Amino acid sequence: MDRNTHFWVTYQISASDREDAELKAGQIAIEQSVEMPPSVVPDEARHYIGQVENLQQTAPHTWQTTLLFNKNLVDGDITQLLNVLFGNISLQPWASLVEAETSYLKTILKGPAYGIRGIRKALHVSGRALSCAVIKPIGTSPQSLAAMAGDFAAGGIDLIKDDHGLTNQSSAPFRERVQSCLKAIRQGEQVSGKRTLYFPNITTSPVRLMERYEQAVEMGADGVLMSPQLTGLESIHEIAQKGDVPLMAHPAFSGSFLVHEGGISPEFYFGRLMRLLGADSIIYPNARGRFSFSRELCQQINAACRDESGGLKGAFPTPGGGVDRNSISDFVRFYGNDVIFLIGGSLYQHPEGLKAAAAEFQQSLSI
């Protein structure tokens, strides 16, 4: 098989024995390419049939297979790439997507426009991990959200994002919220003497997403937050290609791919796919929070997010989801500096208020 015309994808298979695993590997090869019995594939399309390159047992009842797919199945369409990687086969509980050939993915996916260095440059911060706070909850007025944002900025926080559920509710309409928060943050920066970046949430209908993105940029937002599994995955790439501001990807609605035996490897999903699609900061559920990822898995995700081999920019792994403000020093030691720590509720529980919480958060990053 010609490596110039084909790219590889690795899947994990649950199978009773080798024969069963071989059948299933062959089934993925067909399902994700021609999707019909090979005997009736017309001659002109025969070279589009997926091929099993290898199959090996990795654990009891568990096999890993590498398949080769014709690049012309995709022909540069990113949404179709996702369909070839995991479209129909998502419906088989015994299959999971492990990895795909980065050197091929990079011919289609352009990665972050800013990446770790771009965000550091915007903040003028090097040599330490970054902090991110959240303004919340839904139901709070723009004035109150702006007051929170101003306090976080005054305390010296690096980034502030909207709660990912803040869209354009009447309690805090998008334009009014973004304008109020930006103003409060710019004032807070005067107190702290440092930069704070604001990432409003632009998640909405896939068809109207770009409009909301443009509004955010026009109002002077420093970045944007979006939930790509809700807006359609390629929408990140479309926005990264615009390149006006860095973007942060939120994992809402993606969990079903990530927390069961089948699905997509979290390391590939967060560290490879989100980064190559163009996220500059990639939120994932941190160990010891409300969700179930292990610290080792988080480290694998971190490494994949930061990978700069081959010329694409590395993205900031952004662990969140119930991170306790008192655990940050521990995590910094384990994860290193190229991380954005995202803390939500725990900052609000600080007895001395948000400004003090932010200042303490900054302190814990300078170990």
Next chain:
Amino acid sequence: MDRNTHFWVTYQISASDREDAELKAGQIAIEQSVEMPPSVVPDEARHYIGQVENLQQTAPHTWQTTLLFNKNLVDGDITQLLNVLFGNISLQPWASLVEAETSYLKTILKGPAYGIRGIRKALHVSGRALSCAVIKPIGTSPQSLAAMAGDFAAGGIDLIKDDHGLTNQSSAPFRERVQSCLKAIRQGEQVSGKRTLYFPNITTSPVRLMERYEQAVEMGADGVLMSPQLTGLESIHEIAQKGDVPLMAHPAFSGSFLVHEGGISPEFYFGRLMRLLGADSIIYPNARGRFSFSRELCQQINAACRDESGGLKGAFPTPGGGVDRNSISDFVRFYGNDVIFLIGGSLYQHPEGLKAAAAEFQQSLSI
């Protein structure tokens, strides 16, 4: 709790005992609403905190809970509705989304523009189930795909859809494919003496989807096919609201929500969500095909798709995924007439060719 200001959502929970189930139900209520500890929710937002209405054990280690959410969490934004239903909680392997209040969903989601009656009217067919064939595979030229489509139409097939992987590949560019196929189908109709509807696949980047939809309509397509989990779920609704032609929803990339213990109930996903979002024909993996749904689950999906209570149109359940052309009569007896049977590869295996396969398929529907 006021039923005018709140709507209900039901989740299933895996739990060790009642105490664990109570904790988890409370966790969903918070996670899907204010997403912060209730003690630090500001007064102005306290009525946005989700509430546990009831919790009951339904099987060993399995509980069902009904939660109430403030309608202002959503405020009419469909993508945000999906986020409230299953955004962050998708990351908990112990939680699955079972059902949500239809009378509330209907205030936001408008359902199919055509539905079962609209598609029957376009075809002038009543009193029997409908047939759908697929032109495939990727790699085949527009001329060959058009020849297949023409043969299917000459044999009297009701609907023809693109393989869901056909996008705009150089082997069969979108415009050329749609034009060639429509022409061949209109000629085939002269042979059969009946209507055949063509649904080209418009799936592509969420941001450019509407453009491809408009091209399809402008070229005279009779409907469109899309994979909403790839294009962003609300995109179906946007297109259904345009209302030019009926649309068929394909389940690519949705399997991880549907085939594990957590995730979303397939009955709710296909029968409720896809229909309310506006799909006129809803493809799901049929029993006895390549995928793992039981015949009973398929019947539940069928009933939910067809539901017209409350004034929204019913959609055509469209079982596919390895359906054998020889099993259709059996399925018609079990499923009844309001079904579109989707057959892919099996028609291509007919020894006498596609026209004969289509004619035989039509025959099997008239039992």
